[in-house]
Amino acid sequence: MIQTEGITKSFGSLQVLKGIDLTIGEGEIVAIVGPSGAGKTTLLQIIGTLDAPDSGKLYINGTETVRLSEEKLAAFRNRNIGFVFQFHQLLPTVAEKRAKEILDFMNLTDRMSHKPNELSGGEKQRVAVARALINNPSVILADEPSGSLDTKNKEELHKLFFDLRSQIHQTFVIVTHDEQLATDTDRVIHIKDGTVQQLKGES
Ligand code: ADP
Ligand code: MG
Numbered sequence: 001m002i003q004t005e006g007i008t009k010s011f012g013s014l015q016v017l018k019g020i021d022l023t024i025g026e027g028e029i030v031a032i033v034g035p036s037g038a039g040k041t042t043l044l045q046i047i048g049t050l051d052a053p054d055s056g057k058l059y060i061n062g063t064e065t066v067r068l069s070e071e072k073l074a075a076f077r078n079r080n081i082g083f084v085f086q087f088h089q090l091l092p093t094v095a096e097k098r099a100k101e102i103l104d105f106m107n108l109t110d111r112m113s114h115k116p117n118e119l120s121g122g123e124k125q126r127v128a129v130a131r132a133l134i135n136n137p138s139v140i141l142a143d144e145p146s147g148s149l150d151t152k153n154k155e156e157l158h159k160l161f162f163d164l165r166s167q168i169h170q171t172f173v174i175v176t177h178d179e180q181l182a183t184d185t186d187r188v189i190h191i192k193d194g195t196v197q198q199l200k201g202e203s
Helices: 040-047 070-080 096-103 121-135 151-168 181-183
Strands: 003-009 016-023 027-035 056-062 079-084 139-143 171-175 189-190 193-195
Touching: 003 027, 003 040, 016 040, 016 193, 027 040, 027 151, 027 181, 040 056, 040 139, 070 079, 079 121, 096 121, 121 139, 121 151, 151 171, 151 181
Parallel strands: 027 171, 027 189, 079 139, 139 171
Antiparallel strands: 003 016, 003 056, 189 193
């Protein structure tokens, strides 16, 4: 589904990613963990085609995205990738019909007419997930999605990820500091010193 080969990225003289090779399968929930500043957000932005690598390859559903023109890339991104960020900026209006179906699925229908500032933090993040689902994306990329939530809302959001996986086979790549979430995912990718760390016991 997603494959990266030798992705590198520098900002000035700082080489953040030094050759990242990853394969993420359809329906997988993968956690990306690592120290602050390790390049997790940078990698997620590159996988999400929001930022370009300096070198290396990225395939999403068989498409080599770095070869696409700006315009084609934007269309590809809209069709294939959903994003959920930590402090989500919700749009005041969302694409209505699909949004209703999704909000229904998440028991958020009665919040349909609420403005973002009338929602709790937990509701905001669930709406952010709903918005990410609107175009039926191949993958949802989430950057510390539960970082600002209390335990109850955090657990609810994490449960939502796993419910979506079991019900619609949704693929997720989640950058997280949350140990429980990392433990619950299918696979944890450790990023350190610009590379994917192999842990003891992994082949
Ligand atoms: P993480 O998400 O793992 O905390 P980031 O990917 O945000 O790490 O950042 C990795 C490193 O790259 C940090 O040292 C950060 O300061 C630097 N960095 C990230 N984005 C930029 C940018 N646009 N310009 C310059 N430096 C950046
Ligand atoms: Mg980050």
